Amino acid sequence: MWDRTTRHLADHWRPAALLAFATIGVNDALSAILQSALPTAAPAMRVAGVVLLLVGALWSILGQIGITMLALDRTATARGAFVAALPRLGAMIGATLLIALAGTLGALPLVGAIVMGAADLQAQPPVVPPWIGVYMLVFLIVALCVWARLILITPLVAVGMGPVAAIRASVVSTRGCFWRIFGTLLLYLLVSGVASLAMGSALGLVFRLLVPGLAWLLAPAFTAIASALISMTALIFIAKLHEALDRRPGAWERSA
Template sequence: MTVRIGTVWDSTQQVLAGRAGMMVPFAAIGFVLPGALQLVLAPPVPGQPQVGVAAFAVMVVSVLLGIWAQLAIMALATHPATTSGEASRAGFRRMWPVLGVALAIGFVFALVALAMIVALGLSHYNFAAALAANGDPSKMPSMSGGLALFLLLYGLIVLVGSLWLVARLMLVYAVVLNEQRGLGAIRRSLVLTRGLTWRLIGVFLLFGVVTLVATLAVQSVTGAVFRLMLGADQAMTAVRLAALLGSVVSAGFMTLAYVFIARLYVATAGEQAHREEVGSPSL
């Protein structure tokens, strides 16, 4: 018994065919509403960072709504008898454990990134000049060849390692949701995804490219239409409206992704249970 990505995809399509209508409200609240709140309460200003109480509040609300929606959608996709109310309650109930696990993983990634900053500091890199350059390559301070080589190699290692972790930790949220685990969900996800790493990396990259292309296409086309309709003096409004429509497209792909993850969890957990049953001595 082996888990096949094609079989998981077929299962994903079946769930979407039967339960997409139940998932739409969660996707709208969790993935689209945060973007609308940002446009209304903390609209982005070109060339200026998002700071202030309103921007911070929108960020926190967006994160919490996103986690809740992810868990609710996965609950609907995992158990066919789950109602919308049950999925919503499951999302709220497991939101904080998921947030804790996410913060733990994020802390590890922060430490990995910190190594690059430490290397730059030890080489007396001019951080002030780098900030003043504001992203302009011609104004960036120079660095030694050895440091540049180290950063390049380290960055490649981090990139490859990140792809590996994305694949192996793909089921962490599903485990937290369904098995009532905390940090132990990390180890459980590593066990469930064993033997699927390269296939899941391929799925992740393909899905990311398709989502990015589709979202940018919608934003560019609708942005041009809105600029024609509203006029040149409302160019920023057109950009914001196009971004909001892009978030709708992105929400659709995110819903698809979380249904796929839920069905992958069902398949891998079932296979793991089968292996344990076959491997255990008969009573």
Template sequence: MMTVRIGTVWDSTQQVLAGRTGMLAPIAAIGFVLPALVQVLLLPREPGISVGVAGVVMTFVSLVLGIWAQLAIMAVATHPSTTTADASRAGLRRLLAVLGVAIAMGIVFAIVVLVPILVLGASGYDFAAAMAANGDPSKLPPMTSGSALFLIVYGLVVGVASLWLVARLMLVYAVVLNERRELGAIRRSIALTRGMTWRLIGVFALFLIVLTVATSAAQGITGAVLRLMLGPDGAPVAVTVATLVAAVVSAGFMTLAYVFVARLYVAATGEEARLAGDGSPSL
């Protein structure tokens, strides 16, 4: 049984953030803030306007930059001797491997989402009428009692399984980065997080709540203040600046999250080595 203490991991996370902020900030700015800035400045914000090919390309580039930043941040937080250049190269080297793992997990997720759609289709559900309802519950077509019961049970099972997976797959990217694994990183992450499921679910839930509240507050307060200062004509500027402020706040929290994941990986592998009795030091 693992004896990794979340409090110890958090203390280690704070030490890394305090000592290596100068290295982490540029990575977070490039991987998390820059894509948000480009999207705010170049993509249309009005609903119903197509973003076109440029929008799709920009979304893909943002995804790649985000994954690179995740890997680089974890590289900085995993090994004390890692430089910014080392971290950047490590992120680039393992980028395709992480994309492959992410695509594989995305395919599984798509299948999970497709199952209830197939069940509803088999039961004769009117999807055309559902789309025409435009989200209005009172206009949605009825479904059979059997389909409704299946969706309830299926949703509960998927919800519980998702919480379990969030905790047990938390170290997948860290394993891909440090152990040169691809799909095998999934099994490895599950093994490393054994005995920590409920604690990691709690950490994830707390992080999600704090992130949501902080980013929403930052965006809402900034937008409100700027609207008061600039007046009605300055609304577009207020929205743009508020969105960027929220992106900066979000980038800070994402950096904290990936430093935490890296330190959790170090703690888990160090504890594994100790239990194995080989005397291997932590990374």
């Protein structure tokens, strides 16, 4: 998969990078700036900030679909990929909401325990039940496993599937290669997390020393560029993984 990903990047890096910077990068920079400014903002500005965060999230999703379409050779230009992604936005939002709903239901016991603990703060010293830590660990492991099985949703939506069909097809298509996907996912999370944290800390320090008046803007912007490149590479990898799994004998019969 990495060979196919690097070959695609070598041939089509310009439209993919342009789309990644214009969508994912813009959203990441906007989110970082707003999240640091909203806690001290006026109520009206907070509402406007939340609206901007939602719009930015939709903008980023369009970019993710567009980059996937580029990787699947559905189009050859950044503009064509963005236009082609527009009709698929609703299906991607639907799949995202279904997954978010399932995750929320799974987290309800944890939320209930936290709420009950907050209600008892005046009655006794706050005590965190031991099972909450165990539940959080199990929930995290299950979430990673589910993510590994649903990793193909974006390319499946990009090729025309609906939310439910894409979820089902992703689960079916990843049978037999779950552990390889899971290991790759852990590696991606480790590399992207360390890179983003290191770059954010280093750039923040450098800009605070060199241009303290613009550090609040430049540090998130440059960190967003790195994040966009990492996300772009991951999306292309997932698209190439979808192509490889889709070519397996009986792939469409298993997901039909």
